[in-house]
Every structure is written in C-alpha cells, then in structure tokens.
Amino acid sequence: MRALRVVLLLVLLGTLAAVALAQGGTPEAGGHEHEHGHEATGVGGHEHEHGHEATGVGGHEHEHDHEATGVGGHEHEHGHEAPDAGVHEHGHETPEAGGHGHGHVHGEGEDEHTHLPIQMYAIKAYFEAPWRDATQPVRIAWQAGLLALVDAALLAWLWRRWWR
Amino acid sequence: MSPVLVLARLYITESMRRQLHLITLFLAVLMLVLPTLFNAFGMTGFDRVTKDVGLTLLSLYAVGMALFLGSTALPGDLEHRTLHPLLARPISRMQYLLGKFLGYLVVMGASMAVLGLALLTALAVLGTHADPAVLIPVALSVLEAGVLGAFCLFASTFCSPALAGVLGCFLYIVGGIPQTFITFFLSSGETQVQGAVVRAIRLFMPHFDVLHLKDPIVHGEAVPEAYLLAAVAYGLVWMVLFLLLADWSFERRDL
Numbered sequence: 001m002r003a004l005r006v007v008l009l010l011v012l013l014g015t016l017a018a019v020a021l022a023q024g025g026t027p028e029a030g031g032h033e034h035e036h037g038h039e040a041t042g043v044g045g046h047e048h049e050h051g052h053e054a055t056g057v058g059g060h061e062h063e064h065d066h067e068a069t070g071v072g073g074h075e076h077e078h079g080h081e082a083p084d085a086g087v088h089e090h091g092h093e094t095p096e097a098g099g100h101g102h103g104h105v106h107g108e109g110e111d112e113h114t115h116l117p118i119q120m121y122a123i124k125a126y127f128e129a130p131w132r133d134a135t136q137p138v139r140i141a142w143q144a145g146l147l148a149l150v151d152a153a154l155l156a157w158l159w160r161r162w163w164r
Numbered sequence: 165m166s167p168v169l170v171l172a173r174l175y176i177t178e179s180m181r182r183q184l185h186l187i188t189l190f191l192a193v194l195m196l197v198l199p200t201l202f203n204a205f206g207m208t209g210f211d212r213v214t215k216d217v218g219l220t221l222l223s224l225y226a227v228g229m230a231l232f233l234g235s236t237a238l239p240g241d242l243e244h245r246t247l248h249p250l251l252a253r254p255i256s257r258m259q260y261l262l263g264k265f266l267g268y269l270v271v272m273g274a275s276m277a278v279l280g281l282a283l284l285t286a287l288a289v290l291g292t293h294a295d296p297a298v299l300i301p302v303a304l305s306v307l308e309a310g311v312l313g314a315f316c317l318f319a320s321t322f323c324s325p326a327l328a329g330v331l332g333c334f335l336y337i338v339g340g341i342p343q344t345f346i347t348f349f350l351s352s353g354e355t356q357v358q359g360a361v362v363r364a365i366r367l368f369m370p371h372f373d374v375l376h377l378k379d380p381i382v383h384g385e386a387v388p389e390a391y392l393l394a395a396v397a398y399g400l401v402w403m404v405l406f407l408l409l410a411d412w413s414f415e416r417r418d419l
Binding site for chain 1: 193209212213216258342343344347366367371373374376377379380382383384385387388391394395397398401402404405408409411412415
C-alpha cells in the first residue's frame with residue numbers, strides 16, 4: 001500500500017506539473033471563452049466587445065457578429081479565409097493574434113446552439129438562487145428558531161444527566 | 165489533552181489506515197485535469213462547465229463520504245470490540261461521540277480543502293481565471309456533510325450501518341429537493357398529493373437546498389453575506405440537534 005501511495009502522489013505531482021506546463025500550450029488559456037480571450041488580447045474586432053456589453057452574459061457575441069456582418073462574416077474581421085459560407089475558423093493563420101482558440105471549425109449557427117444552454121442555466125441559476133426564494137424566510141426561520149429551542153432544552157436535559 | 169481531542173486524533177489515524185485519503189487523491193487528480201477535458205472539445209464557456217462539474221463531483225463526494233463514515237463509525241467500534249475498553253475508562257459516551265465526530269469533521273474538512281484547492285488551481289492554470297468564490301460551495305458542502313454525518317451517527321446508534329446509510333440517503337434526497345421544483349412541479353393538478361406529502365415530511369427534516377449555492381456561484385452571482393451567515397447557522401443547529409439526539413439514544417443503549 002505504501003508503494004501505491006507513492007505512485008498516487010507521483011501521479012498527482014505529475015499532473016500538477018503537466019497542467020502547469022500545458023499553460024504555455026494553450027494560448028490565453030481561454031480556448032473558446034471569447035469574452036476573456038478578447039479582453040486579454042484586445043484582438044477580435046469591435047463587434048465582439050459590443051456583444052458583451054449589450055448582453056452581459058457572454059455568448060451572444062456571435063449572433064451579433066452574424067447579424068452585423070452576414071454569413072461568414074467572421075473571416076473578414078480576422079483576416080481568415082473561410083472555406084465555406086457560414087463556416088469560420090479561429091486562430092489558424094494568425095497565431096500572433098492572441099491565439100483565438102484552437103483551430104476548430106464551426107458550422108453555421110453552431111455558436112448559438114452551444115451558448116444557449118449556458119445562458120439558460122445562468123437565468124435558471126439567477127432565479128433559483130436561494131436568497132431570492134420568497135418562501136424561504138417562512139419555511140426556514142421558524143424551523144431554525146424551533147430547532148435552537150429544542151437544542152437548548154435537550155442540551156440542558158443531557159447536561160443534568162452528565163453531571164449526575 | 166482532552167479525551168475528545170485524543171479520540172478525534174485516533175479517528176484521523178484510523179481513517180489514514182483505512183486509506184480513505186486515496187479516494188481524495190484520485191479525485192484531486194481528476195479535478196486538476198477537468199478544464200483540459202472540457203477545453204479539449206473547444207466548448208464555449210468551458211470554465212463554467214468545469215466549475216459546475218467539479219463542484220457537483222465535490223458535493224457527491226462529500227455526501228458519499230458522510231453516508232459511509234457517519235453510518236460506520238460507531239458500529240465499526242462495536243463490531244471490532246474497541247468500544248468497550250474505551251468506555252471502561254473515565255470517558256463519557258458524549259465525549260466518545262464528540263471525539264468521533266470531531267475527527268470525522270477534520271477528515272472531511274481536510275479532504276474537501278484539498279479538492280477545492282485542486283479545482284481552484286486547475287481553473288487558475290488552465291481556465292480563464294481562478295474564482296475564489298468556488299470555495300464557498302465547497303465549505304457549505306463540508307457543513308452539509310457535517311449535518312448528514314451527524315444524522316447517520318444518530319441513526320447508527322439504534323440501527324445497522326446499512327439502514328443508517330439508507331436513512332441518511334433518504335434525508336439527503338428529500339431534504340435537498342429544490343423549493344422551486346416543489347413550487348412548480350408538485351403544487352398543481354395530479355401532483356398535488358405528492359407535493360403535500362413532501363412538504364409535510366420536509367417540516368421535520370433539514371432543508372439542504374438552503375446550503376446549495378453551486379449554481380449561483382458558477383454563474384457569477386454574488387452571495388449576500390447575511391444569507392451565508394444564516395445558512396451556516398441553520399446547518400449548525402441541525403448538526404447540534406443530531407449530535408444531541410445521538411447522545412440521548414446512545415446513553416439509553418445497553419452495551
């Protein structure tokens with residue numbers, strides 16, 4: 001078992017080292033998180049930043065881009081060549097542009113699909129935050145108050161037993 | 165040294181001997197590589213997904229460990245006959261339970277701290293930025309594990325470890341149902357009866373959903389300090405209640 005422990009610790013340390021080393025291999029360490037990549041590099045066109053300011057959610061930027069520039073508009077802003085209409089590539093030919101991703105090719109409308117669930121979850125999380133639950137003061141406060149009384153009574157009773 | 169602290173140290177040593185920390189280390193490695201897994205697919209918002217999945221794993225780990233450790237602590241000593249020589253010394257049963265529980269809390273707290281820091285490190289290195297707020301749900305998971313562990317300890321004073329674990333599982337599932345789920349899905353039409361039953365049962369059990377702050381934290385919501393303090397106090401009163409009940413039940417037990 002001692003050997004297993006040593007191996008596991010080595011794996012842990014190795015993973016840490018690999019993660020630290022991988023930092024250099026992932027430009028801006030952001031991948032497709034456009035909001036941060038753009039902020040960090042300042043590359044990426046004004047449309048992106050407008051998208052962020054307008055929504056505050058992070059994820060609408062592509063919809064705005066498509067609307068603003070038309071299908072396949074991304075390649076113009078970044079100076080890429082889009083192989084097909086509606087398909088854009090990130091960071092393939094402009095590594096100096098802040099590493100705008102990992103070279104994935106997206107189909108038309110894909111971004112909306114991948115962003116939407118996250119936005120939906122964000123909205124759900126906002127409305128389901130426990131402190132926004134109007135029923136909570138009623139259902140929790142009386143329970144907590146009663147519990148504190150029961151705790152005190154039980155403690156007093158047990159205390160008498162302990163000292164007897 | 166106080167008997168409670170001696171017993172707590174004994175529990176920690178025993179946990180190390182049972183190799184429980186190996187599970188923690190395995191999970192820590194997983195935490196470290198989580199962002200890589202999600203980023204490898206070029207997912208948008210991968211840091212949120214990483215936080216979400218990481219915190220969910222941590223929460224499940226805490227619940228699993230609470231059910232396992234809480235329900236086996238006392239029966240284990242009874243089974244191995246190590247309880248009797250202990251209680252033959254001038255140690256009260258309450259001190260024994262407190263020592264066990266304190267040791268359990270230290271083990272859980274240390275494990276969760278390691279895992280939380282692993283997640284934070286992974287987010288800092290491979291993610292976009294490290295959000296220290298992820299440690300809030302981690303700390304509340306420890307509190308939740310404390311409540312659940314205290315309940316399992318109480319249940320194990322009068323039933324078998326397996327049944328204590330099942331009861332703890334039931335408590336966690338019913339107590340953790342989000343209020344919004346009850347409001348929207350168990351309050352109208354055909355589900356009214358089920359809703360009424362769930363509400364009635366939940367009157368007498370801890371509402372774990374009060375401690376579930378994962379989703380708001382993942383999506384960058386700021387948690388009001390007053391709420392946080394109230395949630396911690398709520399968890400603590402339940403924990404104290406279950407510990408006192410455990411002592412009450414254990415004192416009555418004929419060993």
